[in-house]
Amino acid sequence: MYPKIGDLLFISVDSGDEKEANIQYKSRIGDMDEDSILIEVPMQEGTGRLKRMFIGDELSIFFMTEGGIKNYFNSYVFGYKEDVIRMVRIRRPEPESISKIQRRSFLRVHAELEVAVKTDKMLRFVTRTDDVGGGGLSFYCDANHRISEGEGISCWVLVPYKNGSIEHVPFNGEVVRIKVLENGRKIVMVKFTTIADMERQKLIRYCFERQFDFRR
Incomplete structure (x- = not known):
C-alpha cells in the first residue's frame, strides 16, 4: 500500500533531542514525483504549532489505511517548493520499505x-x-x-x-x-x-x- 495525494501523514522528527523526537506532527501530501513527496508544512497535533523543517531532518512517518492500519516508512527532508503555500520535499520511499512495523532512525x-x-x-x-x-x-x-x-x-x-x-x-x-x-x-x-x-x-x-x- 502506497500513500496518495491528499493523504494525511503523521510525522516524528529525529532531532537528537529525545523530547522533540516524541512530538507528533501531521501533514498532508500535496504532490508526488519519481523521487519525492511534497507535503504541507507539518503541524503539531493539539497545539497547531507549525514545525520548521530543515534539510537533512530524519523522519519517521505513518499513514492510515482501511481498518485503521498504520503503515510506516522512514524518510528525510531534502528540499522545498514555493507554491501557493510552501511545500516540504521529502524522499519518496521504496514500496517494499513501507511496513506495518515502526523502524525509527533506521539510517543511524x-x-x-x-x-x-x-x-x-x-x-x-x-x-x-x-x-x-x-x-x-x-x-x-x-x-x-x-x-x-x-x-x-x-x-x-x-x-x-x-x-x-x-x-x-x-x-x-x-x-x-x-x-x-x-x-x-x-x-x-x-x-x-x-x-x-x-x-x-x-x-x-x-x-x-x-x-x-x-x-x-
Whole structure:
C-alpha cells in the first residue's frame, strides 16, 4: 500500500533531542514525483504549532489505511517548493520499505569514522564518530574542547566502503545536544544543515552496508 495525494501523514522528527523526537506532527501530501513527496508544512497535533523543517531532518512517518492500519516508512527532508503555500520535499520511499512495523532512525548506525571538525569559533580538531546517519552524526570530543549546543560547525567525514573505496563527505551542521561521559569526554550530537544530496547518499549507502553486516 502506497500513500496518495491528499493523504494525511503523521510525522516524528529525529532531532537528537529525545523530547522533540516524541512530538507528533501531521501533514498532508500535496504532490508526488519519481523521487519525492511534497507535503504541507507539518503541524503539531493539539497545539497547531507549525514545525520548521530543515534539510537533512530524519523522519519517521505513518499513514492510515482501511481498518485503521498504520503503515510506516522512514524518510528525510531534502528540499522545498514555493507554491501557493510552501511545500516540504521529502524522499519518496521504496514500496517494499513501507511496513506495518515502526523502524525509527533506521539510517543511524554505530560507526567509528574519522571526522575533521571546524567550529564557528575556529576551533579545529580531528576525532572519531560514535554514530552516523542520513540526517546527522555524533562524534567524540575532548573535555578541553569548547563547543556548545546551537553552535554551527563545518566538517568532512571519511567514509570507507566494503569494496575498498573511500569517500570524503563534507557538510555543515548544528550541534543539537552534548552528552558528558564519566571520563570527562563528550559526545557531540549534530544534525546536518547543509549537505549535497549526492553526499548524503554516500552516507546512506554506508549505513545500509553496516546494517547488512549487523543483520548477518
